[in-house]
Amino acid sequence: MLSCPVWQQSHTQALTMCGRARLIANGAAEEDLAESAQACILCGSCEPLCPRGMDTQRATLSLRQQLVKRGLLQVIGTHHRSRQTGQVRSEALFLPGQTLRDHKPVLEQCERLLGNRVLCAADDGTDICHDLECGTEIDDKRLEDFLAPLRDAREIIASDGMMVNFLSTLLGPKVRVRGLGQALLESAQVRRGIKRTDLYIIETRTFNGRRGELVMQYESLRQKTGCFMNLDLHRVATPTGAMSAQYRMNHQALVSVEAQIKWLLEGRSAERIVVEHLEDGAAFRKHTSLPVVHLAEVAEP
Ligand code: SF4
Structure with a gap:
């Protein structure tokens, strides 16, 4: 519960995953959970710490x-x-x-770093992710059209953490689905470009959903470069909140992105922000005067 941004900003246990689970255990009806389900920003920070090992993101989506x-x-x-x-x-x-498609130079740099073997898909399925996050029904035909080319792939790299988790579940272990940050960090040019005075913002939905697999990769990067990261004492990634549907759709939200950013910067004398996702970058640009770059842009020759 302590890692939850909803808890940090509201101090209301009932609005956290822990609170939802307790209410259910005590016989609460679904309608009693509506406010709590709406407050969640699906950052996944509660997932690695859940004592019952619950897939908390999936539980809230359902x-x-x-x-x-x-x-x-x-x-x-x-x-x-x-x-x-x-x-x-x-x-x-x-x-x-x-x-990322709207920021062509950054997209082209990502493509260069990923190499010729990786092709850019024609369809990102952004609407499918949005429906999933908001709890609205996903059209079967639309989903099948989106999945058709992905079923032939052996490897998929997605910048949206919700999509990474969704495709991993749907396509099973035969397809390797990864986040963009994880894929870009395989490049020595990218790793070399991260400085001691950077605050590196990990995309939380992917990281927290598979922290066991990723934590050492990020921890070793942090130790080698000396950079700051949005990891707390439990090595759980703390979100800015900018990825949430509430923030993107300008919907009433309990989690203030500005407060999250203030908290992420507290006690860290960062001189530059490095982001895995441009939504996080835009939020830092809005609320700070620090220079912000995408991970692909730090690559050194
Ligand atoms: S997913 Fe994030 S916002 Fe939602 S309950 Fe878990 S920690 Fe809180």
């Missing part, structure tokens, strides 16, 4: 879905359907997401 279906939860917002412009088929596919 609760939201039930509540929306019964009309007990307000939908956070609708997302325009992604425009499909054909399909790209390859053994290795990259789903950059709309924000």
Whole structure:
């Protein structure tokens, strides 16, 4: 519970995953959980610390879905359907997401670092991720069209943590699904570019969902470079909150992104912010005067 940004900002146990689990154990009805389900930003910070080993992100998604279906939860917002412009088929596919597509030089740098073998997918499935996060029904035909080229791939790299977790569950162990940060950190050029005075912001949904697998990779990077990271004492990644549907859709939110950023900077004399996801970068630009770069941009020759 202590790692939860909703707890840190509201100090209301009932609004945390821990509170939801306790309410259920005490016989609460689904409708009693609506406010709590809405408050969650799905950062996954509670998942690595759950004493019962619950898949907390998935539990909240499924609760939201039930509540929306019964009309007990307000939908956070609708997302325009992604425009499909054909399909790209390859053994290795990259789903950059709309924000990265809107920043062409950064996208091109990501593609250079990932290498020729990895092709950029035509469809990011951003609308599917949004439906999933908001608890609205995903259209079967749309989902099948999106998944068709991905089923042939052996490797998928996605910048959206929600998509990484969703595809890992859906496609099973035959397809290696990774976050963009994890993939870019394989490049020595990128690792060399991280400085001691950087605050490195890990994309939390992917990291917290598979912390056991990733923690040593990040810990060794932190030790080698001496940089600051958004990891707490339990090595759980702390979110800015900028990835949440509430923030992206300008919806009423309990978690203030500005307060999260203030907290992340506290006691850290960072001179530059390095982000794995551009949404986090935009939030730092809005609330601080520090220079912000995407992980791909730090690569040294
Ligand atoms: S996913 Fe994040 S916001 Fe939601 S309950 Fe867990 S820690 Fe709190």
